[in-house]
Amino acid sequence: MINNEAFAKRLQIIIDFYGESASSFAEKIGVQRSTISHILSGRNKPSLDFVMKVLSYFPEVELYWLMNGKGNFPSEAKTVEKVEKIEMAPKSIQSKNSSSEKEIDRIIIFYKDGSFQNFENS
Template identity: 30%
Template sequence: MNDLLPRIKELLQWLGIGPAAFADEIGVARPVMSHIVSSRNKVSLEVVQKILSRYPDVSSGWLLVGEGQMLKDLAPLINDKKKDDAESTPTPPLQIEKSELRDKPSKVQVDVHDKDEVPPKKERQSRQLKKVILFYSDGSFEQYDH
């Protein structure tokens, strides 16, 4: 467990949270995490166990000794991609797909913007008011019959 701090900081950055929120997430006191991040204290085995318990996708080998990828599921994906690269063209990155989606209006947006008419409201059944009851904060009430 030598020099875990850079990997913990990388994990914090990847998660997009600060030390206090991370401490809350893994179930340790905020000062414990603050002291670890400021290099005042070293990471304890308990903290490592809590990180791995809360984030099961984080590779224990990566966290403990810096071997492999941060996430467990990345290794099979990378190996499969290397095997498939010779046989198929790679898929575009997810970021490109997201930007393409932002540029194209959805069907709902097109339908709403293309039609100038308002859909007709359902006709209400013939109703008549029969009774109104007003309740007051002191427990009293008034009733009006029509």
């Protein structure tokens, strides 16, 4: 059986690690703000759906750590995997990004829900 108080502490660690507020965290994983509040206060237990949403949006979170407090957070294997992907980027991309002489014209941010934001240098 899950210990609500311990789960709430681990959830707060995740929220703090990513620099989120409870409200922004709820929005990212697609739950009501009250759901986060009730879990953090110990009023409600997390549902399986809630746990799966956290794990799918934040892959560095390990299921066993989230549920039982055993293991590591952030997941060392998944963190190393991300660093390796960055290091494997073609040198042409890396060198283009490191040039201090170039001026940024436009930045586009794509979100998982298919929406995007476009920022243009004026």
